[in-house]
Amino acid sequence: MADFDLVVRGGTVVTAERTLQADVGVRGGKVAEVRAGLPAGATEIDARGKLVMPGGIDSHCHVEQRSSSGVMCADDFYSASVAAAFGGTTTIMPFAAQHRGDSIPAVVDDYAKRAAEKAVVDYAFHLIVSDPTPQALQEDLPAMVKRGITSLKIYTTYELLRLKDDEVLDVLLAADRERALVMVHAENHEVIQWIARRLLERGHKAPKFHATSHHPIAEAEATHRVISLTRLLDVPALIVHVSGIEAIEAIRAGQKLGASIHAESCPQYLFLTADDADKPGLEGAKWCCSPPPRDARSQEAVWQALKDGTIGIYSSDHAPYRFDATGKLPHGEATTFKEMANGVPGIQARMPLLFSEGVGKGRITPNEFVALTATNHARMYGIAPRKGTLDPGADADIAVWDPQREVTLSASMMKDNAGYTPYEGRTVKGWPVQVLVRGQLVVDDGRLLAARGSGRFIPCGTPAPVARAGERRDNAAGAFRRLIDS
Template sequence: MQQFDLTIRHGLVASDEAVYEADVGIIGDKIVAVERGLPAGRRDIDATGHYVLPGGIDTHCHVEQRSGMGVMGADDWYSASVAAAHGGTTMIVPFAAQHRGHSLKQAAEEYTALATAKSVIDWSYHLIVSETDSKTLNEDLVEQIRRGITSFKVYMTYEALKIDDYQMLDVLALAARERALVMVHAENNDVIRWVSQKLLESGSTAPKFHGTSHVALAEGEATHRVIQLARLFDAPVLIVHVSAPDALATIGAAQRMGAQVYGETCPHYLLLTEDAMDLPGVEGAKYCCSPPLRDAGSQEALWTALNDGVLQTVSSDHAPYRFDETGKLPYGDATTFKQAANGMPGLEARLPLMFSEGVNKGRMTLPEFVALTATNHARMYGIAPRKGLIQAGADADIAIWDPKHEVTLTASALHDRVGYTPYEGMTVTGWPRIVVSAGRVIVEDGKFAARAGSGRFVPRSTPLPFQNERPVSARGQFFRSLAIGEAREGHTSFGYSDRQN
């Protein structure tokens, strides 16, 4: 009889498709058996009355990263990974950011060193690309893709990071060629800039005007524009942190047309509204993020989009800026909405919020919760079947959930270094009692046991949109070939007319 290092018995295992009774047997860092009636291991965990879920994967969080405004977040790789683990997340994929004038390769190497030394859970990262010169795209980015960093993010707003449409075409063409997934922050920068300037000139400087300046039409327009640019090459694209019905409608329409367009949202868009930015004084700055919080109607549209499959993932977009001069308030009480750092913390609370507000309130099933917080992330970003699944051969990353345990969210009870939570005082029902990372019990009833640097780098394979090859249209073939200099007059393989598409 096989001897397990760890068994989890008598619980209900949940996948993205079903919930069923089974025991889980673990040897080393791998799951080796998922079936009923397994014998006790060297360590045996009784999961009676609990759900046994894949550890969460957060593929959009900002960790030990300097923003485009030059503000360093409060969390480093250690504090962020500890916070993630306490909330049931066993892998994070934040961003190695290339700032203007800096080397993408150097940014990646420096970020890798930080994660290697500090993370307590497994990790990868996306790249943030702000330069599109030949060395960045054709050397550094290609090198990173081939070492397992198969996704990267670009911005259509933020002066210090944004790329224009011409640059976007270069990025999309390269991504189509190298089979990498482009993540896009889609907001029309000039609309935001124009509205912001007019507001500031009129003396409208309070945090609530952040929402006014980031009008939903700016998100909708940019979403439509980048989807059309991607269609030039039949290149997949993922729109991050979707917040508004206009953008949702555009994504849904593109999907129905057959475009490979994917979407992500975050708990704060599902659970908070723009009213939070209208608190007295500068308190509302705690709730300023981009895109901004919207209204109750937008919340309902987002829940519907999750149910309908228009959006595939829920990430935290953890942006850990303290509520002081180092983060949200560089000029104290005189800070305008344009000067406050953008973003909110949420790494630890993501899974409990979605379980409590989603599963327990009947907005989603438990398998849908598993898909949106773990399995879809693993598949989308080339981490499956190693992560995001409870099956033989997968990494033993597991969160054992007590579905009835109530926790009141407070900044003092959470494990990040931000000093506030936008969910202060909210009670959630359902919390991970035990968290297993690569076969190690690292969280048990609130007690933590893992050393800095014990997390591992996980190279990622081909993203989901490229795994099942789809026919590329004549248009896509022509413009992909044009991008690499192979399209030429008289070459029948690349004959193309808009009338064909």
């Protein structure tokens, strides 16, 4: 009888902390042992010449989600999870989105049912809160935390999602009491609206003007404001999809002041620029997301922040909308930049892009790659050490990477339903050739082996935020907090 259900043999095992030549033995869906010379497994994968890494965790993606303007994402939980698996990701964390007037338990039940029926990788949920009523914050939020949803997202922009500053404070306080983490889309709504109105009045309707309206100062101001609110209460928060220099400097300044502020960025801010949306007609809508990609200097700033730890999370912010009336072009050829669905697909390309341009070009180490794409996510959202590592006892979520394989990205190879990729024609070096979830092969050299609905819900625990955020201190903010809580 074999000692292991599976042995991944002869590869270079890479985790966030170490690199070693070793075999990985799997038993009962868990990593059982990691060392060279393991006895035989009932099944074996030859990983000689390959890198054996934890499967990725994509902790920011929009799946089967209706936007506040009523537009449904192109992907359901099947197509999105298949695309994730083909890109080396074994756990996704999409959003259960509460729109104003929605019951939070009903929303979560609906998303949970869809995911259970369709997902082929494991999944957890964040909660979008757009209606922070006493019912939502005092009763529903504690109930969701008990169900394993320990993170929630709020917005400072979008008319039907944004919260006022006092509502942000209410959410921060409630989340901290429940030991949940608040994620924030930080852009100044009024600034964006003011610029957009003036652009449209002057006949500037093309997709490229989306980036003009979402000025870097709108992101920087809202980021600074959110950090100030977290400092008022001495509570942690995560600024999502950070796009460039101004917001990064606001985050660094907050961290230096002791704020427990954390940051995430995404492929579009490393590999796209605002110029990509400057295309004939409405073609540029395919490159429009919020915040928008900036310029080469901002790309470099994001790379530096990933390297020095200011930004500790690298997610896709996968928000796929088809290039038609159901998505990007609700008014056909008459659609203005202000009416397009905001978002780009990226769940499959996320990890190969970072590996190729980061590890392959010496910007980050393989260990930093694992931290940014998997381990830090697991720690941030309270699913470590079950996920994000290859230590004994962890789920056997494994991606075997061929570091020499070159792949040219194209819409035809993408498994999502967007119908296009903003990275069309880009060649990456390094690709996941086998992907396992809890010891079961999901993808084997381009073939999908997992059944619809084989993914499992992963309840999150207490977040343990990572990166260079300041330590929480018993200072004036703490005294103020005790005063208003007493």
